[in-house]
Amino acid sequence: MDVFSALQTAVSGLRAQAFSLDNISGNIANSQTTGYKRIDTSFVDLIAERNAKHQVAGSVAAYSELTNTIQGNMKDTGVSTNMALNGNGFFVVQKKTTDAGGASSFSPTNLYSRRGDFAPDKDGYLVNGAGSYLTGASLDPVTGQTVSTGPIQISSAILPAKATTTITYEANLPKTPTTAGAKANNGLLPPPADGAADPRVLDGTGTGKVEAADAQSLIDNSVAGPSLTVYTAAGAPVSVQTRWAKVANASGDTKDTWNLFYADKASVSGNQTSWTNVGQAFQFGASGQMTMPTGGTVAIPTMEVDGVGIGPLTLDLGGGLTQYASSSGTVKTDALKQNGYASGTLSSVEVAENGIISGTYSNGSVIDLARVEVVQFVNADGLKPDSLGNYTQTVASGEPISGLNDTTVVGANVEQSNTDIAAEFSKMIVTQQAYSANTRVMSTAQTMISDLLNVIR
Structure with missing residues (x-):
């Protein structure tokens, strides 16, 4: 290498170290930027093509190395719509363009970001601090099905009421019920003594009703069942009181058989109400397992309480109705819920680990509203950094792969910059020393050239 080559090499060193300092200064400047990923610098030597016997150290080039x-x-921010990714992956975001006729419009180009300080704008769209809008799937609050994809909008509209269609119930009925008439009737509900229609369903399905005049007999020969509130199509709450009555003990081909009755009035006071049989014989084998109904569900075409019609309903037993011996002789309820609710207004939102955004309403309902879109790349460091904390897809990064995989979404949190200030200052000192050393090479080469010119003179 001659003196002029040394001078050129020192210049390349100055450029490389200046490039490194540029990255360091950017990292320090963005040390408090949410979701920022520092840019490191890698150096590559450039060797001129020479004979192996005369190989010399070459110049240097600097390249960015993403992290x-x-x-x-x-x-932790305490803001419910903020979110961070614990693991690999990126939020899919879009830029807002112009509003035409008061409607929001967005660029169709997807960008990718780790900046998760999302909050609703005036229209309910989730936008981060850099102005990028979170995309995903908006869900129907009633069915839970996807209704649209794109920028997520959290609506503050009133949640419509939903009529109860399914009651999920799991319980254990006592092998020997404790009732007031246990001795007289062997624990069973007897047929009415006044010749009225028999309200019992002894096998399969049927109809039956206990009139108010015979209500005391039902109360004396049955055990209390679950009480719950169901909802009409208009969202009106209706209180339903039930009782379980055993109507047959196992003998020969007859199995232990129970009937479920509900009160025809919401407020049950003594025997001042009639009771309606749901119309199904619940039968149990010797092991205590339910043998009828075989499907585990009972269809109730209609239910009328205080003159208000409810239904049709499905009583879903979920395989959880049993008849085991119980020392208390009463019904033990293990699960009881229904799927209806009154109308309500949005009180708060929450982001789950699976990326589902759910809303809690004033009626107590928790409804899934949206699903955040998260993608991953085979080579995430191949993405091209864009402004405002966004990245764009490149050939090197590969196509985006939808899904969280092993990543989780952490709600009410944001991811801080991965810049380590102490490490950046250490790199800055080393860069400054290398830059100064390159200037010494330049000054030495200049002195040598001057000396050579003086020899010629």
């Missing part, structure tokens, strides 16, 4: 796969620390 998109290195996660920053989580910070």
Whole structure:
């Protein structure tokens, strides 16, 4: 290498170290930027083609080295719509363009970001602090099915009322019920003594009703069942009181058989109400397992309480109705819920680990509203950094792969910059020393050239 080549090499060193300092300064400047990924610098030597016997050290070039796969620390913000990714992956975001006729419009180009400080704008769209809008799937609050994809909008509209269609119930009925008439009737509900229609369903399905005049007999020969509130199509709550009555003990081909009755009035006071049989014989084998109904569900075409019609309903037993011996002789309810609710207004939202955004309403309902879109790349460091904390897809990064995989979404948190200030200052000192050393090479080469010119003179 001659003196002029040394001078050129020193210049390349100055450029490389200046490039490194540029990255360092950017990292320090963005040390408090949410979701920022620092950019490191890698150096590559450039060797001129020479004979192996005369190989010399070459010049240097500097390249950016991304750290998109290195996660920053989580910070709890207390803002429910903020979110961070614990693991690999990126939020899919879009930029808002122009509003035409008052409607929001967005660029169809997807960008990718780790910045998760999302909050609703005036229209309910989730936008981060850099102005990028979170995309995903909006869900129907009633069915839970996807209704649209794109920027997520959290609606503050009133949640419509939903009529109860399914009651899920699991319980254990006592082998020997404790009733007031246990001795006289062997624990069973007897037929009415006044010749009225028999309200019992002894096998399969049927109809039956206990009139108010015979209500005391039902109360004396049955045990209390579950009480719950169901809802009409208009969202009106209706209180339903039930009782279980055993109508047959196992003998020969007859199995232990129970009937379920509900009160025809919401407020049950003594025997001042009639009771309606749901119309199904619940039968149990010797092991205590239910043998009828075989499907585990009972269809109730209609239910009328205080003159208000409810239904049709499905009583879903979920395989959880049994008849085991019980020392208390009463019904033990293990699960009881229904799927109806009154109308309500949105009170708060929450982001789950699976990326589902759910809303809690004033009626107590928790409804899934949206699903956040998260993608991953085979080579995340191949993405091209864009402004505002966004990245764009490149050939090197590969196609986006939808799904969380092993990543989880952490609600009410944001990911901080992965910049380590102490490490950046250390790199800055080394860069400054290398830059100064390159200037010494330049000054030495200049002195040598001057000396050579003086020899010629």
